[in-house]
Amino acid sequence: MSDFHLPEDKAGRLERCSLFYTDVVPHNHALGLTLVDVGAAEATVVLPYADFLVGNPETGVIAGGPVTTLIDAACGTSIFLKLGRFLPIVTLDLRIDYLRPARPGIALTAVAECYRTTRQVAFVRALVHQGDKDNPVASAQGTFMRTEE
Amino acid sequence: MSDTNAPATLASLVREVRKTREYRRLTDAIPYTRFMGIGVENLAGEMLCRMTYAPKLIGNSFLQALHGGTLGALLESAAIFELLLQTDTERVPKVISLTVDFLRSGKPQDTFARAFITRQGRRVANVRVEAWQDDRTRPIASAHALFLLAEP
Numbered sequence: 001m002s003d004f005h006l007p008e009d010k011a012g013r014l015e016r017c018s019l020f021y022t023d024v025v026p027h028n029h030a031l032g033l034t035l036v037d038v039g040a041a042e043a044t045v046v047l048p049y050a051d052f053l054v055g056n057p058e059t060g061v062i063a064g065g066p067v068t069t070l071i072d073a074a075c076g077t078s079i080f081l082k083l084g085r086f087l088p089i090v091t092l093d094l095r096i097d098y099l100r101p102a103r104p105g106i107a108l109t110a111v112a113e114c115y116r117t118t119r120q121v122a123f124v125r126a127l128v129h130q131g132d133k134d135n136p137v138a139s140a141q142g143t144f145m146r147t148e149e
Numbered sequence: 150m151s152d153t154n155a156p157a158t159l160a161s162l163v164r165e166v167r168k169t170r171e172y173r174r175l176t177d178a179i180p181y182t183r184f185m186g187i188g189v190e191n192l193a194g195e196m197l198c199r200m201t202y203a204p205k206l207i208g209n210s211f212l213q214a215l216h217g218g219t220l221g222a223l224l225e226s227a228a229i230f231e232l233l234l235q236t237d238t239e240r241v242p243k244v245i246s247l248t249v250d251f252l253r254s255g256k257p258q259d260t261f262a263r264a265f266i267t268r269q270g271r272r273v274a275n276v277r278v279e280a281w282q283d284d285r286t287r288p289i290a291s292a293h294a295l296f297l298l299a300e301p
Contacts, residue, residue, distance in 0.1 A: 023210075024210055024211070025209065025210070025216065026204060026206075026208075027206055027207060027216035027219060028216070051180055052181065052184040053180070053181050053184070054179070054180040055180075055181050055182075056159070056179075056241050057159065057180065058158065058241075062181075063182075063222070063225075063226075064225045065181060065185065065221060065222025065225060066181065066218070066222070068217075068218045068221035068222060068249070069216060070218070071218075072217045072221070090251065090254065092251060093248065093249060093250045093251065094248070094249050094251075095248040097245070098243070098244050098245055098246065
């Protein structure tokens, strides 16, 4: 990744940002996160259902931790898309509201949008759903610090 | 899962572990905490959670920093185990909301967390959690979380 600027075309942006799911971020890869769509300031990331992610063995419902990771990853990517390049960022805070229990056996999809950036801070919101955006599992709000000089 | 003495339900396992303090039986019964290497320990009479370092927890391979999501997972797990093991709640608490503050980057080493129940009502519990590595006075992340304990 010698060039930190993202290509103009959508396919190129998707391919470059996907490196954060396949190569650069081991924990994204360990959970099987996949970047499936990119917009001007929006990232869509899928977390496939897997038995090792279950938090309640009696119901098969996925734990909260993988959902936090999914949201954090999607939010970071949306900031790169908004700014058109890779830059060092750190998560300052993340608030997640769980709107309904996730259904077992079904993938979770996070759609994150970076709706505002300042010189130092990026503001992001995200929704997590299981196929129907009108019936979300979780909503989230995060702030990130741009750590470049 | 070949444990023939395994209790029939999670609730009965929780009741047993509260008495025997064999925390490993509970954290191994939950697939995600087993995968993440999150365990419960009694250190100097205090119940703590430990997330044992593994390379799969890394979020930035250039800086070798833990993924923020793994710290969120540890903090939330510590809150749930505090409620399960230190109160008499009968089922796995359902998280309503979780707010995480990331204070310092997580180094590639074991991370600890301690939860404090700030209020426990009949239906809702408020929990505050802190996570640290070498120095407890320099936390790397903190959280406050709301849990639903029971249906009306």
